[in-house]
Amino acid sequence: MLLRMSSLFVRTLREAPADAELPGHQALVRSGYIRRAGSGLFSWLPLGYRVLRNVERIVREEMDRIAQEVHFPALLPKEPYEATGRWEEYGDNLFRLVDRRGNDHLLGPTHEELFTLAVKDLYSSYKDLPLSLYQIQTKYRDEARPRAGLLRGREFLMKDSYSFDLDDDGLEASYQAHRDAYIATFDRLGLEYVIVSAMSGAMGGSRSEEFLCPTPVGEDTFVRSPGGYAANAEAVVTVVPDAAPIDEAPPAHVEDTPDTPTIETLVAVANDRFPREDRPWVAADTLKNVVLMLTHPDGTRTPLIIGLPGDRDVDLKRLEAHLAPAEVAPFTDADFAAHPTLVKGYIGPQVLGADSASGIRYLVDPRIVAGTRWVTGANEPGRHVFDLTCGRDFTPDGTIEAAEIRAGDPAPDGSGPLELARGIEIGHIFQLGRKYADALGLQVQDEQGKLVTVTMGSYGIGVSRAVAAIAETTVDELGLCWPAGIAPADVHLVLAGKADDIVAGAERLAAELVEAGCTVLFDDRLKERPGVKFKDAELIGVPHIVVVGKGLAEGTVEIKDRASGQRDDVGVDDAVTEIVRRVGAAR
RNA sequence: CGGGAUGUGGCGCAGCUUGGUAGCGCACCUGCUUUGGGAGCAGGGGGUCGCCGGUUCGAAUCCGGCCAUCCCGACCA
Numbered sequence: 001m002l003l004r005m006s007s008l009f010v011r012t013l014r015e016a017p018a019d020a021e022l023p024g025h026q027a028l029v030r031s032g033y034i035r036r037a038g039s040g041l042f043s044w045l046p047l048g049y050r051v052l053r054n055v056e057r058i059v060r061e062e063m064d065r066i067a068q069e070v071h072f073p074a075l076l077p078k079e080p081y082e083a084t085g086r087w088e089e090y091g092d093n094l095f096r097l098v099d100r101r102g103n104d105h106l107l108g109p110t111h112e113e114l115f116t117l118a119v120k121d122l123y124s125s126y127k128d129l130p131l132s133l134y135q136i137q138t139k140y141r142d143e144a145r146p147r148a149g150l151l152r153g154r155e156f157l158m159k160d161s162y163s164f165d166l167d168d169d170g171l172e173a174s175y176q177a178h179r180d181a182y183i184a185t186f187d188r189l190g191l192e193y194v195i196v197s198a199m200s201g202a203m204g205g206s207r208s209e210e211f212l213c214p215t216p217v218g219e220d221t222f223v224r225s226p227g228g229y230a231a232n233a234e235a236v237v238t239v240v241p242d243a244a245p246i247d248e249a250p251p252a253h254v255e256d257t258p259d260t261p262t263i264e265t266l267v268a269v270a271n272d273r274f275p276r277e278d279r280p281w282v283a284a285d286t287l288k289n290v291v292l293m294l295t296h297p298d299g300t301r302t303p304l305i306i307g308l309p310g311d312r313d314v315d316l317k318r319l320e321a322h323l324a325p326a327e328v329a330p331f332t333d334a335d336f337a338a339h340p341t342l343v344k345g346y347i348g349p350q351v352l353g354a355d356s357a358s359g360i361r362y363l364v365d366p367r368i369v370a371g372t373r374w375v376t377g378a379n380e381p382g383r384h385v386f387d388l389t390c391g392r393d394f395t396p397d398g399t400i401e402a403a404e405i406r407a408g409d410p411a412p413d414g415s416g417p418l419e420l421a422r423g424i425e426i427g428h429i430f431q432l433g434r435k436y437a438d439a440l441g442l443q444v445q446d447e448q449g450k451l452v453t454v455t456m457g458s459y460g461i462g463v464s465r466a467v468a469a470i471a472e473t474t475v476d477e478l479g480l481c482w483p484a485g486i487a488p489a490d491v492h493l494v495l496a497g498k499a500d501d502i503v504a505g506a507e508r509l510a511a512e513l514v515e516a517g518c519t520v521l522f523d524d525r526l527k528e529r530p531g532v533k534f535k536d537a538e539l540i541g542v543p544h545i546v547v548v549g550k551g552l553a554e555g556t557v558e559i560k561d562r563a564s565g566q567r568d569d570v571g572v573d574d575a576v577t578e579i580v581r582r583v584g585a586a587r
Numbered sequence: 588c589g590g591g592a593u594g595u596g597g598c599g600c601a602g603c604u605u606g607g608u609a610g611c612g613c614a615c616c617u618g619c620u621u622u623g624g625g626a627g628c629a630g631g632g633g634g635u636c637g638c639c640g641g642u643u644c645g646a647a648u649c650c651g652g653c654c655a656u657c658c659c660g661a662c663c664a
Contacts (some may be wrong), residue, residue, distance in 0.1 A: 014625065015599045019657055030598095039656065093663065094588095110664080144662055151664095158664070161612070219663090316661090374636055425664065462664055496623060531624035538624095549623060 001519040002510060003489060005536075006526075009046050012536050022217050024471030025149030027480045031263045031539045033488075040146025040154030047540065048467075052157065055189060055466050056136055058485070059159050062185040066177045067132035067161050072114045074138050078104040079112035084439040094139045095154075107140035112436045112458055115162040119454070120442040126166050129444065129454070130174055134161030136463060148217070150468035151424060154292025156466040163457040166446065171455045175207065175431055178459045182211055182427050185461065190483030191470060194423060196222045197231040198430070208235075208430035212423030212428070213469045218424050223405060227415025234321040238401060249389040258382040261345030263288055263310040266384060270375060274386065284308030287374035288360075289347040291331040294323065303331070303339065305352050307376075307396065308365035312403040319402040321546035341379070348377035348385055349394035363400040379527070425462070426467045430458040430524075474563075480541030481563050484586035489521035491579055492542035492562075496530040496549030505572065506548035509557065512576045518583055538562065544582055546575070 016026035019036065028034050033048030044052055060069065075097075081087040087094070087106070095107035099500055108114070115133055123131070139158045146154050163174035179195075186193045191213050198210040204285055212222055221233040231237070255274060260266040263283050270281040288310040294302050296536045304323075306314065320328055341351050352362035358501040368374075370391030378385045388394065407420045436442070443451040474481040484490070491513055495506040503526075510522045521542055523533045530549065537545045547558040556569040559579060570578045 011597080011614075012625090013598055017598065018593085018600095021658080091662095139664080141664070143664095145658095145660095147658085153664095156664070381631055428664075460664065465664070498622075529624085529626065531622090531626080533625095534623075536624045546624080551623095 001491075002514050003046075003519070005521065005523040006383075008521075012539055017532065020149060021190070022148055022151070022472055024217075024468060024473075024475040024480075025151075027475045027539065027541075028149070028468075028471055030137075031480055031536075031541070033480075034150070036149075040143055040152070040552050041154075042150060042153060042464075047488045051482065051486055052464060054465055054486050054488075055470075056157070056159075058188045059185055059461055059463060059466075060136065062181045062188070063134050063159065063161065063273050065179050065474040067134045067163075069135060070118070070133050071135050071137065072108075072111055072118070074108050074140065075110050076106050076114065078106060080117055080440065081106060084113055084436055086113070093141050093143065095142045101352055107163050108137070109139055109141045110158075110458075110460070111135070111137070111160055112162065112178045112456075113431070113440065114144075116436045116440045116442050116456065119164050120365055120440060123164075124444055126444050126446045126452075129164055129166050130162060130170050130176070130211065131164045132174060133164075134159060134341040148219070150464050151217075151219070151472075153464070156462060159461040159463055161459045163459070164442075164454050165456075166444070166452065166454065168455065171431055171457055173432075175429060175457050178429050178457065179209070182429065182459075182461065186211060186426065188485065189466060189470065190467065190474075190486065191426060192473065193426065194222065194224065194230050194421075196224075196423075197235045198428065206433060207430050208428070209425035210425050211429075213471050213473060214421055214423045215469070217472050218425075220425050221405075221420060222423055223411075223418040223420055224416055225411030225413055225415045227411065227413045229411050229413040229415065229418075233315070233405050233420075234318050236318075236405050237412045238366040238403070239412055239414075240366045241369055241372075243369045243391070246371050246389060246392045248374050249371065250387045252311075252385050252388045254378045254383055254385045256382060257384045260382070260384065266310075266375065270384075271385075281375070283311035284309050285375050287349065287368065287376035288312075289349065289352070289377065290314055291321075291335075291342060291347065293329045293331055293335055294326040295329065296326045302362045303335065305347070305360055306364070306402050307349055307352075307362065307368055307402060308403045311368060312365065314402050315404040318404075319400070322401050343379050346377035346379060346381055346383065348379050348388065349396065350385070350388070353395060354397050362512050363395050363398050363402075365403045366399045366401070367403075368396065368399075381545050424465065424472070426466050426469050427459075427461045429459045430457065432458045474541075475541075479539030482541050482543060484543050484583070487542045488519075488540070489542045490518040490544065490583045491520050492537045492540060492545045493520050493522045494530070494537055494545060494547045494549075495522070495524050495526075496533065496535045496547050497552075498526055502548060502550075504550050505552050505557075509546070509548060509572075509575060513579060516576055516580045518580065543586055544579060546579060 009059045010032035012032050013030045014439050019027050020026040032045055037043045078087055097105050140155055143154050146152055165171045165174055183233050188198040193211045193213050196210050196212055198208045224230040224234050257269045260269050263286050267281050267283055287307055290306045292304045294304050351357040354361055368390055372390045373387045375384055376384050376388055408417045411418050429478045434455050437454045442454045446452050493510050513520045543562050545562055555572050557575050558567055558569055560567045
């Protein structure tokens with residue numbers, strides 16, 4: 001394959017458009033790989049489309065080992081999504097449209113419904129399972145705020161697959177097969193990744209892991225421990241301290257603490273009027289009770305109070321992940337008026353809990369275990385209670401992971417402090433269970449002739465996003481820098497000069513490389529000066545840059561490694577062999 | 588959806604305060620010179636200044652409304 005720069009549909013830009021923020025995105029636009037077509041919409045130009053297809057090819061090759069490829073419509077009828085409730089649940093993120101007959105349609109954000117129905121359509125026996133199907137399809141989400149170029153567009157290319165099994169063991173095997181396939185895929189893509197435990201989110205289901213590509217420009221926060229534990233921030237499990245003996249705790253006592261509606265003021269007053277002997281009071285000694293109002297999918301509202309150490313804020317994402325599908329809102333003044341037992345700023349757990357005076361459900365941070373002693377509200381203005389002991393003076397209804405995660409928190413695997421990092425979600429695998437099969441009636445007969453509901457898994461790889469992730473993690477000050485196999489070409493051959501023998505030499509080398517099986521991007525432009533071509537070659541980021549120019553007089557051409565910048569002169573007669581060797585080695 | 592900002596040739600920007608009929612760099616076209624790190628000189632093409640309305644003899648500039656886009660947050664692959 002030979003691509004001639006003289007006729008390639010590309011124009012490199014010296015400056016990036018103002019709407020491109022991330023370095024990789026800027027480089028993709030500057031080098032003429034993609035163009036913005038609208039908010040969150042991108043056109044793929046020849047170089048970019050070659051890269052996209054390379055990524056797609058690798059994904060497809062690895063998926064073909066474990067699943068069968070199909071292709072379903074991107075434009076979908078409403079009915080299946082109504083049956084599963086997602087027509088409503090997806091809300092404004094769903095692209096909806098109406099056909100000329102007035103029927104509602106949607107542009108698929110993901111395809112669980114269609115795959116489930118397709119299997120239901122054709123299969124009805126346990127003998128047909130297990131089954132895994134996948135597609136590589138354009139997906140649509142009407143993002144509230146598209147951003148970061150290809151990383152969060154409104155149209156994107158995604159590989160999604162779905163597994164169908166008779167039982168939990170089968171699902172686990174299908175899940176594991178996908179996990180292995182993803183590892184192989186991302187290894188081949190040359191993408192660094194971390195596999196983190198995740199919440200399955202609004203889709204329902206149990207086990208779930210994300211593949212995150214670590215980079216500061218990523219929008220997901222995750223943690224990792226020295227011992228290898230890694231989790232999405234939403235899914236981090238708090239280390240539970242040992243319970244302390246209750247009888248050692250001094251009795252609780254209520255004290256006057258005027259004007260202390262916040263943790264900060266409370267700590268100050270406590271140190272001023274009730275100093276500790278061993279050390280000053282700190283926010284972590286206090287128990288903060290946050291009042292929330294939950295709205296359930298059926299529209300009912302119930303209050304919920306969350307107790308957590310006073311030095312921690314509630315992490316809304318974590319909280320909502322654990323309360324889904326209920327939605328969380330702060331308590332309003334009207335809500336306080338309706339619950340007179342709650343004294344704003346001085347709420348204490350003595351009146352909280354399903355069986356208590358208020359009857360309000362009370363969940364606490366897992367660190368609040370039996371025997372721990374707290375300074376907390378006395379349920380009257382200007383007064384707090386000290387040495388209130390969990391398990392003796394109050395009993396929560398349960399625990400909840402709602403507190404923010406901090407760097408340095410102990411890791412669940414006991415291997416040391418957690419480190420916080422950012423990453424791009426490039427893959428997500430999870431066990432859906434029977435949510436969709438139930439909703440859509442996907443059942444097969446088992447060996448006894450009994451109908452059983454199929455259990456499913458769902459697995460995604462963001463193909464266009466993977467391109468962006470590779471660009472963001474490999475870009476340098478000169479431009480793009482693709483891994484072999486992803487790059488739009490194997491070799492970027494630069495014709496540096498206009499003399500007949502140089503032109504002829506470069507043309508011959510290009511032809512020989514193509515003959516040897518290389519894809520060659522040949523900068524044969526006679527009107528451009530060498531400096532421009534060198535800059536363009538570095539910007540475009542093909543792994544091997546070969547320069548045919550003034551060295552030819554001494555019988556050499558230059559081979560440059562884009563990533564390292566290493567340059568080597570090799571004899572003209574050895575050039576093809578050496579280049580092919582390098583291309584082959586890199587593959 | 589809250590907060591902030593911006594819309595002027597393909598890209599990056601100036602002009603707007605103080606109204607007078609649009610400019611600079613890059614890119615593009617022609618010619619000459621140059622030719623190993625985004626060349627120089629000369630000439631040239633391309634813009635209803637986001638849209639609608641208002642004020643005015645006259646609006647890119649002032650006023651009102653709308654739209655779009657980007658950034659932070661909320662939300663999300």
